[in-house]
Amino acid sequence: MQIFPITYPIDVEQNSLYIGKQVVAIGDFDGVHMGHREVIGRAVQTAKHLGLPSAIMTFDPHPRAIMGQDKYTELLTPRERKMEIFSSLGVDHVYIVTFDASLMRLTPEHFVDHVLDKLGVESVVCGFDFTFGFQGKGTPDTLCELSHGKFTVEVVRPFQMNGEKVSSTLIRESLQSGDLDTVTRLLGRTYSLRGTVVDGDKRGRTIGFPTANIQLDEPYVVPIHGVYAVKATVNGESYRGVMNIGVKPTFKTGELKPSLEAHLFDFSQQIYGETMTVELVAFLREERKFTSIDALITQIKLDSDAARARLSEI
Incomplete structure (x- = not known):
């Protein structure tokens, strides 16, 4: 698995980032829990079907930490651990995008035109609650509209266990209450x-x-x-x-x-x-x-x- 740290604005040629058409799962994926694995697994499966490389786009630091939510300075899966799990899931490439003030201010349109298009994506896979662009105004529906047919968008529905949506927030809460059974079940490990x-x-x-x-x-x-x-x-x-x-x-x-x-x-x-x-x-x-x-x-x-x-x- 190749790892590409990138910052905005993206210079594809200078950073040797362009690897041709690819299928990209996009999200922060803190915890890489069962819901995240569903998104990533779908990207890997679609890539194999299309005969293309699979990739993940994730962000560092956690976007919510940059937005002032201090609890997100501590992570369920810090960077090194997250990369190990990604590799075990059969992903070919990982883009670690530096999340800073300049990226945070991008409109959804600019994120698509100057980040996703720069990488030459063929298909994007994301969770139903994925947001992007300034103030999180971009949604999966927005992503579909802004693709203009240049790439497809596959949206993965909520992943539920025992009738409850699997989320990083629920895992954090369970860790603070000592409910390790729930933590293990939601993480899958x-x-x-x-x-x-x-x-x-x-x-x-x-x-x-x-x-x-x-x-x-x-x-x-x-x-x-x-x-x-x-x-x-x-x-x-x-x-x-x-x-x-x-x-x-x-x-x-x-x-x-x-x-x-x-x-x-x-x-x-x-x-x-x-x-x-x-x-x-x-x-x-x-x-x-x-x-x-x-x-x-x-x-x-x-x-x-x-x-x-x-x-x-x-």
């Missing part, structure tokens, strides 16, 4: 976080539960503070464990930035500086403050047993 193992306060080893302190490499949406059953991958090997996300109120007060500490079962390697990916399998309980270290140790043992039990089910 477990939610994961990735970061570098860094030095912590090393308190875990003194109470019999050494942990890997993970510093996130990208701006992920961090779920509700609490304890999770997890699967972790480091150095190509997979392990099971229990992870705490939070501010460790038993030891600290006034801490604002959450830490991620994973205790891996039957694991004793030194992995400082290594990259670890942690899949959140089950939410066990919310974070809370304990009256003593002994009470905390007792609870960690219970959490570990609960995590082992949940992980044995998969």
Whole structure:
């Protein structure tokens, strides 16, 4: 899969972007959830039918972040993770369009004429709620009107599960309520976080539960503070464990930035500086403050047993 970072105005020749006619799925696709996969899958399928390359056009940063919605500075699938998922879906090319003030001010007509037409699209696939152009005035109907027969537009209907529309917003809300079952169902996979193992306060080893302190490499949406059953991958090997996300109120007060500490079962390697990916399998309980270290140790043992039990089910 080829990745083309592009900015507006687009100079196709200078950036070697023109690859001939192609089928493009367009959207932000944060989360690459089941609804997004329907749009992308349709583009890949149409491209194969027409004998053309398939492509995705996505945006970075998230358009809503540029429009002042701070919560969108944290993502379900930051850029690197999103590219990995796109590649697994059989996409040939990805255009990562820098979303800035100049792009934000484009009218729908200019977006079609100076972005889509520049790339030579044969067909565009988008979701029913796709918007584009200044103040989101462009809709799929607008896109059809502005194509003037130069390219076709395929609009994918809402993707529903259990009678509810799958959306990134619903996934974010479910992460903040600890409803990992819904998150996993809507994503079609477990939610994961990735970061570098860094030095912590090393308190875990003194109470019999050494942990890997993970510093996130990208701006992920961090779920509700609490304890999770997890699967972790480091150095190509997979392990099971229990992870705490939070501010460790038993030891600290006034801490604002959450830490991620994973205790891996039957694991004793030194992995400082290594990259670890942690899949959140089950939410066990919310974070809370304990009256003593002994009470905390007792609870960690219970959490570990609960995590082992949940992980044995998969």
